[in-house]
Amino acid sequence: MGDAEAGAGSVVSDEMNETAYPEGAGDLDREGFIRRRRLPSPAVMVAGLAFLAVVAGGVFWLFQDDLSHPFGDARACEGSDAALTGKIALGGVPIPADATDVHYITKNGFAEVSFLSDQMPDYLHRAGLVPDGESLFDENYGSAYALGEGGREMPDGLCGPALMGPVWSYHGRGPGPSANILIERAPAGTTLRAPARVIASFDIG
Known part of the structure; x- marks a missing residue:
């Protein structure tokens, strides 16, 4: 493969990478492959929301007199x-x-x-x-x-x-x-x- 062909292939390869994996989609590892960022599973997200609800409820219970009564x-x-x-x-x-x-x-x-x-x-x-x-x-x-x-x-x-x-x-x-x-x-x-x-x-x- 000639230098011109190699250069063209490199340009095409770069364009494909930019198209297939837009900026911010993941991080490159040592071999140049993109490591996809994993989102939390639905079960983890539900558990996190449940924990926040429990914490919020506990705060309301502790301060309910202050929150529900005048002065x-x-x-x-x-x-x-x-x-x-x-x-x-x-x-x-x-x-x-x-x-x-x-x-x-x-x-x-x-x-x-x-x-x-x-x-x-x-x-x-x-x-x-x-x-x-x-x-x-x-x-x-x-x-x-x-x-x-x-x-x-x-x-x-x-x-x-x-x-x-x-x-x-x-x-x-x-x-x-x-x-x-x-x-x-x-x-x-x-x-x-x-x-x-x-x-x-x-x-x-």
Whole structure:
């Protein structure tokens, strides 16, 4: 084969390589053959996506309170427009230390708080709603609320369990003139439930 023919063959060979294996299709090995880059198999890709989904789900679970509640506060109900920070207090008197299942909603300078407590008799005295030594059901300090035994009620927008009747109402003392506290009574009506569900409504200014 002459030099001209060899040169022509080389040019043709180069053109074929460029046509068959465009730039970026693979890497050349020592013999000049292209090594094809292997894509991950479908099974590997599915496994990777599943792993990412599990990780994302775990992150959401860890931070779900921050993501699904106003102000990142698990106590705040949807629609609240102001945060109640720290220990919730009515007129400067913190709710009982044993309070659990606390929920609140705030709108236009007004708050409603729901919680469960076994220390409400002491709290009523500390808050000045019922003077020491007086009956918790003295009508000078409260009155029966219109919710019969077994009835349930929850203010609009407040989340958490509903208040269950019968209920006693305390208002206009201690926390301020706009305060109102509803507490579950025992069915017999002579004591409060233990623990009792409480809904407190008050101005936050």
